[in-house]
Amino acid sequence: MRVPRHIGVIPDGNRRWAQGQGMTKDKGYSYGIDPGYKLFKLCEKEGVQEVTFYGFTTDNTKRPEEQKRAFIDACIKSVNVIANEDAEILVVGNTKSELFPKELIKYTKRVICGKGGIKVNFLINYSWKKDLESLSSGDGTEKSLSRDIISSDISRVDMIVRWGGRRRLSGFLPIQSVYSDFYVIDEFWPDFKEKHFYDALDWYQNQDITLGG
């Protein structure tokens, strides 16, 4: 089986899921922590080398206070869960804002947890605009596109999997995603099932990888 080297994860639908359960929207996020752990274990098992979770963006922080607190809290817990595993964690995002959780500052340079191994990136208070704006300090060469951006330690993404049915990137790593194959799962992220992961892998088998050629 040809396994994507790097999988991007857009864990969408937490709020819609909560509403469907008769809860308020903010209650959905905590149900997204366990799916993240399960997906991580599957990636590890199948030999995926890098996985990037779309935590929250600076765009998201315009949401109501109780939602904001809930997703920030879920993100912190999600990182901590992986930190107990064998993994190499990196958190990328705007650390200058007070919305960036202090608990995660230590992961803004890659940290080897346990025996290390699979790279796990979390986009936390991430902004695609800030990521691209950083190119202004570059020298305008092709190398600069991977070297001078804020997310420079995150590699090209082979496959992006989005839960919750939306078919868009919503600002997810624009440079690393230019050639990514994009797989959408209609179910909401808290309803994550092992089958979703394997369906995505099966689908990926049939994609020709041309990198634009």
Added chain:
Amino acid sequence: MRVPRHIGVIPDGNRRWAQGQGMTKDKGYSYGIDPGYKLFKLCEKEGVQEVTFYGFTTDNTKRPEEQKRAFIDACIKSVNVIANEDAEILVVGNTKSELFPKELIKYTKRVICGKGGIKVNFLINYSWKKDLESLSSGDGTEKSLSRDIISSDISRVDMIVRWGGRRRLSGFLPIQSVYSDFYVIDEFWPDFKEKHFYDALDWYQNQDITLGG
């Protein structure tokens, strides 16, 4: 009906279509000209204000000589067909390379054809890398992201429609596409049908537009 203001078109599958017809791959491109015209007329009819066609990229120019000649020729003809209509044409791409068709140089600043109206952009010998590299001359502000890029006269894309079944952007306008809804049609571009366009519009009705919020 809520019509997307700006539609991006990735007219893929010309070569696979040709093979299915028992032709050599290069023969497929000329069958993509008429679909482009039909799609343009539908956009005009439904009040779409801007449409961007993915012509060819600098990545594509690594293909065999006869394919290269065929897609360059089809692109020139596609632009000329629209130039006979009421439209405002812009061609964006690397003009410094000899692969950029001289016939299209005059469209590298927007040209009002007939009575003008719908903006029609063609990406010709386009490179997402060059587009982003141009940010190095910017001042690192948010405005720079839309002002200083090579494709600065192409606006945010609301919906991208790709023919030929692949679910990826393949370097299509990374900045303008960060929030785009992405609709994929399995049929090949030369098999374009009016129904594809209306299916995409119908689907678009059900997308919430949050721009990342």
